[in-house]
Amino acid sequence: MGDFDFIDRSVSNAEKHTLKEKLFGTQEVLPMWVADMDIATPSCVLEAVRHRLEHPIIGYEIMSKTAYEAQCDWVERHHGWKISTEWLSYSPSVVASIGCAIRAFSDEGDEIIVQSPVYPPFYDMVRSNNRKLLLNALMQDAQGEYRFDLEDLKAKITPKTKLLLLCSPHNPVGRVWRREELIALGELCVQNGIVIISDEVHCDIVFSESTHIPLASLSPILSENTVTLMGPGKTFNMAGFSISTVVIASSQLRERYRKEQHKVHYGDGAVLSHVAFEAAYSQGDVWYQNLMNHLSTNRAMIEQWCIAHPVIGFRKPQGTYLAWLDCRALKMGDRELRDFFVKEAGLGLSAGLSFGKEGSGYMRLNFAVAREVLQQALRQLSEALVRNGYG
Numbered sequence: 001m002g003d004f005d006f007i008d009r010s011v012s013n014a015e016k017h018t019l020k021e022k023l024f025g026t027q028e029v030l031p032m033w034v035a036d037m038d039i040a041t042p043s044c045v046l047e048a049v050r051h052r053l054e055h056p057i058i059g060y061e062i063m064s065k066t067a068y069e070a071q072c073d074w075v076e077r078h079h080g081w082k083i084s085t086e087w088l089s090y091s092p093s094v095v096a097s098i099g100c101a102i103r104a105f106s107d108e109g110d111e112i113i114v115q116s117p118v119y120p121p122f123y124d125m126v127r128s129n130n131r132k133l134l135l136n137a138l139m140q141d142a143q144g145e146y147r148f149d150l151e152d153l154k155a156k157i158t159p160k161t162k163l164l165l166l167c168s169p170h171n172p173v174g175r176v177w178r179r180e181e182l183i184a185l186g187e188l189c190v191q192n193g194i195v196i197i198s199d200e201v202h203c204d205i206v207f208s209e210s211t212h213i214p215l216a217s218l219s220p221i222l223s224e225n226t227v228t229l230m231g232p233g234k235t236f237n238m239a240g241f242s243i244s245t246v247v248i249a250s251s252q253l254r255e256r257y258r259k260e261q262h263k264v265h266y267g268d269g270a271v272l273s274h275v276a277f278e279a280a281y282s283q284g285d286v287w288y289q290n291l292m293n294h295l296s297t298n299r300a301m302i303e304q305w306c307i308a309h310p311v312i313g314f315r316k317p318q319g320t321y322l323a324w325l326d327c328r329a330l331k332m333g334d335r336e337l338r339d340f341f342v343k344e345a346g347l348g349l350s351a352g353l354s355f356g357k358e359g360s361g362y363m364r365l366n367f368a369v370a371r372e373v374l375q376q377a378l379r380q381l382s383e384a385l386v387r388n389g390y391g
């Protein structure tokens with residue numbers, strides 16, 4: 001079997017399948033929503049875990065220095081950012097780190113900037129920690145490219161604004177932020193005493209025409225003002241290992257973060273995850289290059305399909321394996337649009353509206369699937385469009 005061949009996940013309790021009925025009201029959809037890949041986790045990771053299981057005791061273990069060194073080495077090789085193992089803390093999930101950082105760096109009632117449309121747990125973490133959302137919607141330029149709206153942000157910042165949640169690369173719009181964009185945003189935050197939580201979990205899924213730049217790598221000042229969230233979950237399709245990293249260069253911010261983290265006592269996580277983490281970062285390069293080729297071909301396939309079906313607007317994502325489909329030309333309400341995708345096209349996608357009101361009229365399709373699954377999905381969508389008079 002090839003690395004990117006179809007694998008049946010309906011037999012393994014995959015969320016994508018088990019929640020189909022609840023989310024879409026039917027089992028009869030191709031599930032292309034939650035952001036994990038229908039692609040096997042690299043064999044080097046699976047082998048390392050199998051090897052560890054040859055030792056029969058799965059007790060408490062701590063993250064080894066070599067595991068963190070493997071991540072530092074990966075980040076330097078792939079993103080040109082030199083980080084130290086001392087800056088790293090374990091986290092069971094990036095979203096958990098966002099919650100912890102919110103509690104560490106702000107108080108109840110403070111304002112936190114969220115740049116909509118964005119990954120829904122950003123909103124949820126702000127609200128459930130009793131902070132106020134300060135919405136700074138992304139804008140689209142004349143070419144339709146999403147940009148930061150710094151004028152809007154400047155006008156909205158108040159003394160209560162304490163944090164900005166940055167999504168870089170951006171889910172769902174697929175932007176890989178350019179150096180000058182990041183510097184302008186970062187400087188505005190520094191000037192206003194706003195700490196940036198930079199969620200860079202998609203940092204490795206970036207296509208060849210773009211370069212991911214870790215915000216904290218841009219200057220010593222930005223490094224001191226940024227909490228970066230990274231991990232192997234997206235890159236190596238190992239979300240189920242529940243392991244990620246919080247990178248904080250500033251000793252002062254690190255101390256505050258760790259004090260908050262200490263309160264929930266999740267320690268260093270699970271031994272099999274440590275082993276998987278180290279194997280991924282130290283042995284995953286070749287698999288990763290092949291993954292990017294696979295995703296790049298899938299992305300091109302969607303682009304070609306959209307050229308042939310101009311009623312669906314599409315700008316190639318610069319990063320992430322998520323296609324942000326502009327369905328506004330179908331002139332359907334959001335409920336109707338969702339029903340159209342489920343009932344007519346047999347596709348279970350994420351509704352754009354779930355990312356914020358700016359996502360109205362969009363659907364997000366996860367294209368990290370086997371080639372034939374994507375072909376099937378596009379075929380189903382073509383047929384649904386034709387049947388409904390959009391062909």
Ligand SMILES: Cc1ncc(COP(=O)(O)O)c(C=O)c1O
Pocket residue numbers: 035092093094095096119167171199201202231233239244
């Ligand atoms: C931007 C972003 N952050 C975080 C996550 C989830 O990470 P975790 O499962 O480690 O909480 C996702 C998953 O889709 C994501 O897109």
